[in-house]
Structure formats: C-alpha cells, structure tokens
Amino acid sequence: MLMSNTNRAARLHYMANGFRVLTPGDHVVCARSGASIPIEELRYWSVVRQEPYASAEVATEAMAPR
Secondary structure, eight states: OOOOOTTTTTTTEEEETTTEEEEEEEEEETTOOOOEGGGOOEEETTTTTEEEESSSHHHHHHHHHO
C-alpha cells in the first residue's frame, strides 16, 4: 500500500539555492509563526539555522540582531 503525503509535514535540508527532501510531506511549519507552508509555496528559509519561514517579513524578523 502506498502512503499518502497529504497533511504530513516534510523534513527538508535547506541549501543556498534550494532544498533537499529528507522526509516526504506536503508542507513544512514556519519556525517563527507556526504557520503551515505548502512545499510548492516555500520561498524563505535560513541555511544556517535550517529553518523555514512563512514570509519575507517573518524571515527578516528571525534574522534581525537581538
């Protein structure tokens, strides 16, 4: 029986120009807001922190000096 990736969080390895799927799924969870981000809509992440972000604003906040 084939397993469906629907409603399952993926685990990704984030690289400078893309990402590699480590565990299949249909979304990732934003590291700051907790929002579900469909894989095909994922545009923002941190290579250093290995975290996905829901928007440019959230990514900017995450990378701002504390």
